[in-house]
Amino acid sequence: MDQALECVTTLNFCEQAYLAANPDVAEAVRLGALRSGRSHFEVFGSAESHRRQDALVAAQSRQERRKRIASVLRTDMPFSDDGKFFDFLSPDLRSQFDIYDSELAGSNLYDQDALSMIERHPSGIILDCGAGSRPAIYENVINFDITNYPSTDVRGVGEVLPFKDASFDGLLSLNVLEHVKDPFTAAKEILRVLKPGGDLVVVVPLTQPTHGYPHHYYNMTAEGILNLFGSAINVERVYVPESTSAIWSIYWIMSEWADGLDENALKEFKALTVEEILQGPPTLLDRSFVKQLSAKKNLDIASSTTVIAKRV
Structure with a gap:
């Protein structure tokens, strides 16, 4: 195999590198026959062993992505950086919010609401706030969690988000706020880091058994979710998807x-x-x-x- 190419996976996928290594896909995207290289990979590429992506382009893209993540990080909080993720989970925050290490892991695929938001902001930045272990990386999504999963970009707690004000074009909080010790403070932090007019998708369980890591504090009604954010959001839709009926x-x-x-x-x-x-x-x-x-x-x-x- 050419040393300049690498096998493509959901965790290392890079749009530019995939198109550079697969001219047929790039031409189909240019002509409008495909929405993107990622859409081709998700439908066909993962089953085609000959599909590769340009390793040099992918490495450069990953470096640019890290620089982009660094640009929205707060500078008034201590953190470490091992080259893989930015760690803001200090001993003080661990103690304050009862965070402990566990082998339990949360992992779910994005539903259509989340995917639609991600696709609406190809050049923007989306925060997946409490991402868990994501099976795929999106170049315009920052994965934030309390655990260092392979997909984690930034580690910290939801009540003290380590991001600058008005940093994100969209924010996903998917089955997270029930696990947060102080959901009202977490909601204020979500609003702080979301740009005015930014997109917000929030999912919180109502009738689900105790579950998850590190804790399960609060299930919520629709009124409860809305009460967290109050007049700071313009609600477009409140509904129960088929997947949580x-x-x-x-x-x-x-x-x-x-x-x-x-x-x-x-x-x-x-x-x-x-x-x-x-x-x-x-x-x-x-x-x-x-x-x-x-x-x-x-x-x-x-x-x-x-x-x-x-x-x-």
Whole structure:
């Protein structure tokens, strides 16, 4: 293989390098037959072992991307840079927001709302705020998270974003704010770093079991999400996509419930009918699949939780 070429993957994909190494794709993009080199790679290139990208162009592009990321970083916060990512997760922030290292990882594909935002700003900068482990890198997206995943560009906490004011043309907060210790402060930080008129996509669960890393603090209604941002945003649409419709809540809760049962209780649980459920919880309280559920599982999928305490 030519030393100037490299195998292309979702994590090292570079639009310029891919087009430079694949003249047929570049011509199709020029003629309008393809939207971009990335669109070709996502549909065809990943399955074609002969597809390569120019290693020199890709390396230069990655360097330019790092310079672009550096240009929007705050200069009043301590950080380290190992050449791969910028680390703003100081010991003080770790302690203040109870951040700990874990082998758990969050990873999801972008939905159409996120992809549409990314495509609307090819020359702009998008912040994926709480990106988790992304399976693909986009040149115009900065991946920010509390964990150093292979796709992480900047590490820190959502309540103290290490970015300059009005830095981003768009911002994604996808299933993140339920894990943030102070979502009101995190929302203020989101508004601070987003340009006036900038695009915002926010997703927060409502009826989902306890999940995720490092913590799971708050599920939210639509009103709750809007209350975080108040009059600072102009709302274009509030809706529930197919991927998070109510049937997923039922599935997830029942799956978590089943996971907490022994063999006999699970058998009885699986035989339960919707008609029996609709007769009301009081008719089911003595069943084994209710009585045998552990305290931990009850907390994970509870209808509500009671805390008994005394003031310090």
